Amino acid sequence: MLYLNQTDPHPGPGATPVTGALLRRRTALKIAAAFAAAALALTGCQQAASDQGPGTRVAAGTPVEGGTLIYAEVTPINNWQTQSARFYEKANVLNSVLDRLTYFDPESGDLVPWLASEFSANAEHTEFIFTVRPGVTFSDGTPLDAAAVKANLDSFGFGIPAAQIQPNVDFAGYTSSEVTAPDQVKVTLAAPNSNFLRATSSVTAGLVSPATLGLDAAGQSALSRISGSGPFVFESEKPDEEVVLAKRGDYAWAPETSDNQGAAYLDRVVIKYLPEVAHRAGAVQSGQVDLVRGLQPADEAALAASGSQVLAPAGTDLTSNMAAVRTGSGRLADPQVRRALQLGIDRQSIKDTVLSDSYTIAASVLNHGAPGFVDLSAELAYDPEQAKDLLDDAGWTVGADGIREKDGEKLALTVTSSNNSVVIKPAFELIEQQWRQIGVQLKNRAADNTFLATAMPDPAVELFGTRQFIYGGLGPIFEPDNNTMTHTSDPALNELFAAERAAGPGPDRDRILAEEQRALVLEQAYSLVLWDEVQVYGAGPDTHIDFTSGTAPIFQGAWTAGS
Known part of the structure; x- marks a missing residue:
């Protein structure tokens, strides 16, 4: 998605390109309006420092220079290739090593300049011009100039066949880049794509x-x-144990909305791995780590009560958590069956039983905070009786064991997922019980990475528990014929995705986004939505940290009072 509110970062011909000064003028009223509320929130945070709940953080203060922050990730990563950084473990580290042309600011909701000091697009969203920020260098000392930007854009658009690197899925329609001036690059696409800048x-x-x-x-x-241009550089690594990043002292090109415009406050960030979920809260409480990702809900209240922080940044760069429907087996080919499964999920029960206050029940395939979000919650209300009627109408009758049958085949479904979410397996355990009441059997293989490896390309596995990055819109997730996530490609939906890419920000785009959400969630029910994407972190009381709209920790502006 292009995730815009009031500003258009890609004006048409003759329009003013987005620059730092213009963006500050555009957002000044928004910032001023929010100032009083922010000040009140800080006051409340200071008053409640000894009684923190989920989502709170310590009050702001003067940054402390120096020191080391120890961060615990979930599982080790052995492949750091940039274009495959679609997993948290990789993206959360590379976020501090690699800079990008643009930055989506989670506070303002705007796409703002970063390594591109200006960017614009033509009215058709087929040509984009980037002005490269002067004075930026990679960590190997080479300049980050227009030629380097072109080389990177070509690698995203075409892949690097010699290195067996595939194209970036969000760069659909990429045709070419051209260096039109020492500090300027022009990108041409084969078809309109208003998501390109966001990508x-x-x-x-x-x-x-x-x-x-x-x-x-x-x-x-x-x-x-x-070698990137980010605020941290590689220092050392112990395979499967830790990675150490060191501050780059000459860093001076943060996104213009960042509070810290210079080098990182921290000297180092140590990334350790803590696969055992039961140990994560204790690692924070004991001071072994300053920040850890992947708290289980049962630990949140105790951690907050101990004086530590529970931080829950929303993943507006991602879809909501869902069971993506894979129609390859044929059992879910009928939209009535898919709609019955959607109505057979009691989301409030999942929230009350499995989740915590850090989580929000999904009301669409987009998260509540995503621009273009449409609230479909009223039509997603738990209704097992209507679900049964839909299954009856679809010809699935209840067998002697309570599981529905049709043409000698049981309505028995399998769900697969990675173990990246601490709540995904228990959530599907509850859904298994709920669907049993409407005559559907669910085989729960969520959080089983061994099974996932073989199940992803297998069209006979009907459901994939997931949340996906949507920098290129919803199309790259649900559109491709060879998509191993959904095993479906709907021509009518694909027309909507194409129309969305061709539309600029405004009422027309919002209307198309609304149609996409209604089709994916209600009419065709390819996305059985569960809860908004959020990553729950535990942090020590002296850890000061912000997060991107993709929930990645921003180490460039982080500091610890105990450093």
Whole structure:
């Protein structure tokens, strides 16, 4: 999605391009209006420092220079290639190593300049011009100039066949880049794509030096050999144990809305791995780590009561958590059956039983905070009786064991997912019980990574528990014929995705986004939505940290009072 509110970062011919000064003028009223509320929130935070609840953080203060922040991730990563950074473990680290042309500011809701000091587009969204910020260098000392930007954009659009690197899925229709001036690059697309600018803010569009682009697959996968322009650089690594990043002292090109415009406050960030979910809260409470991702709901209240922080940044860069429907087996080919499954989910029960106050029940395939979000909650209300009627009408009759049958086949479904979410398996355990009441059997293989590896390409596995980055819109998720996530490609939906890419910000685009959401969630029910995407972090009382709209920690502006 292009995630815009009141500003248009890609004006048509003759329009003013987005620059720092213009953006500040456009957002000044928004900031002023929010100031009083922000001040009141800070006051409340200070007063309640000893009684923190989920989502709170310590009050702001003067940043402390120096020190090391220890961050615990969920599982180790052995392949750091940029364009495959669609997993939290990788994106959360590369976010501090690789800068991008644009930045989506989660506070203002605007796409703002970063390594591109200006950017614009033609009215058709087929041509884009980037003015490259002066004075930026990669960590290997080479300049980040227009030629380097072109080389990176070509790698995103075409992939790097010699290194067996596939194109970036969010760069659909990419045709060419041209250096039109020493500090300017023009991009041409084969078809309109108003999501293109938004895609340039993704970690998967992080810029690397030309020398990095020239490496083979193994070289581009090794963090020690990746040269970016970010505020941190690789220092050392112990495979499967930890990665150490060191501050880049000459860093001076943060996104213009960042509070810290210079080098990071921290000297180092140590990323350790803590796969055991039961140990994460204790690691924070004992001071072994300053920040950890992936708290289980049962630990949130105790951690907050101990004086530590529970932080829950919303993932507006992602879809809501869902069971994506895969129609390959044929059992879910009928939209009536898919709609019955949607109505057979008691989301409030999942929230009350499995989740915590850090989570919000989904009301669409988009999160509540995403521009263009449409609230479909009234039509997603739990209604097992209507679900049964839909299944009856679809010809699935209840068998002797309570499971529905049709043409000698049981309505028995399998769900697969990674173990990245601490709540995904128990959530599907509850859904298994709920669907049993409407005559549907669910085989729960969520959080089983071994099973997932073989199930992803298998069309006989009907459901995939997931949330997906949507920098390129919803099309790249649900549109491709060879999509292993959904095993479906709906021509009518694909027309909507194309229309969305051709539309600029405004009422027409909002209308198309609303149609997409209604089709995906209600009419065709390809997305059985569960809860808004959020990543729940635990932090020590002296840890000061903000997050991107993709929930990645921003280490460039982080500091610890105990440093």
